[in-house]
Amino acid sequence: MAAKIILDCDPGIDDALAIAFAHGHPGLELVGITTVAGNVGLAKTTANALAVCEFIGAAGTPVTAGCAGPFMRAALDARDVHGESGLGGAVLPAAAASPAPGHAIDFIIETVRADPGEITLVATGPLTNIALAVRREPRLAGWVRDFVIMGGSSGRGNTTPAAEYNIWADPEAAAMVFGAGWTVIMLGLDVTLRTGASPAVLQRMRELGPLGTVLLLPALEQYLSVGDSSGPPVHDVCAVAWVAQPEVFELVPARVQVETAGQLTSGMTVTDFDVAGEGNARVAMQIDVAGFWELTLGAFGRVAAGLRP
Numbered sequence: 001m002a003a004k005i006i007l008d009c010d011p012g013i014d015d016a017l018a019i020a021f022a023h024g025h026p027g028l029e030l031v032g033i034t035t036v037a038g039n040v041g042l043a044k045t046t047a048n049a050l051a052v053c054e055f056i057g058a059a060g061t062p063v064t065a066g067c068a069g070p071f072m073r074a075a076l077d078a079r080d081v082h083g084e085s086g087l088g089g090a091v092l093p094a095a096a097a098s099p100a101p102g103h104a105i106d107f108i109i110e111t112v113r114a115d116p117g118e119i120t121l122v123a124t125g126p127l128t129n130i131a132l133a134v135r136r137e138p139r140l141a142g143w144v145r146d147f148v149i150m151g152g153s154s155g156r157g158n159t160t161p162a163a164e165y166n167i168w169a170d171p172e173a174a175a176m177v178f179g180a181g182w183t184v185i186m187l188g189l190d191v192t193l194r195t196g197a198s199p200a201v202l203q204r205m206r207e208l209g210p211l212g213t214v215l216l217l218p219a220l221e222q223y224l225s226v227g228d229s230s231g232p233p234v235h236d237v238c239a240v241a242w243v244a245q246p247e248v249f250e251l252v253p254a255r256v257q258v259e260t261a262g263q264l265t266s267g268m269t270v271t272d273f274d275v276a277g278e279g280n281a282r283v284a285m286q287i288d289v290a291g292f293w294e295l296t297l298g299a300f301g302r303v304a305a306g307l308r309p
Contacts, residue, residue, distance in 0.1 A: 251283060
């Protein structure tokens with residue numbers, strides 16, 4: 001039976017790739033997408049989610065808009081990384097569909113409550129929607145099958161020396177989420193920076209027809225993310241990939257606390273691995289990079305096959 005997921009995201013180049021992965025992997029059922037302001041504003045993240053869904057053949061997936069900014073501070077986007085549209089150089093047709101009615105917070109609570117223990121909640125953007133959902137309905141933490149994020153780091157940051165963007169963008173929300181009583185599966189920069197799309201990976205994407213030439217390659221070619229010489233990393237795909245095939249990653253129990261007030265450290269995920277059973281998280285520290293890309297390209301290949309005549 002396919003694992004059911006709700007993807008809370010801020011498309012965003014790597015969020016778009018995460019959507020494609022979730023649709024393409026046969027072991028996943030994408031029951032809904034919720035959007036939050038982050039990489040670009042809420043109107044654009046929502047429009048991008050709808051456009052990506054229609055382009056990849058997932059037009060029936062409900063997309064529900066959520067919070068337009070952090071609940072305690074001003075919104076700060078990442079257009080300098082993802083471009084004005086949020087999708088780098090990819091230009092997709094505008095979606096014919098409109099967002100689903102209602103608010104992301106209500107969609108998350110109601111969908112998980114209706115199917116307790118069966119839905120994994122995956123967050124690849126700022127954690128504003130998740131924090132407000134779990135504040136409104138604390139039982140959400142016990143109803144989900146798992147809660148997975150792309151965010152944070154046990155060491156370096158990518159927006160400041162201390163902080164990764166998704167946590168830095170709304171650290172108060174992140175602090176609330178890590179304190180909600182569930183075990184947070186944290187796929188952070190410790191592993192995501194190792195997922196650079198190498199020339200060989202990009203060539204395989206080039207062979208995927210319109211999926212590669214219209215979405216994947218143009219998006220990644222203008223993705224100004226912090227990475228290494230191996231190519232642009234696809235951070236957010238890691239969170240969805242963990243649900244599909246967790247053995248690709250090695251997770252370590254930890255206690256993660258979020259710094260909200262530090263002048264130089266706001267948004268830092270302070271990670272203590274010496275927890276002796278008192279942790280609130282499992283933090284990915286190792287990744288099988290070759291296995292990750294075989295898994296990811298396989299999912300993209302299934303999407304591509306569905307787009308061809």
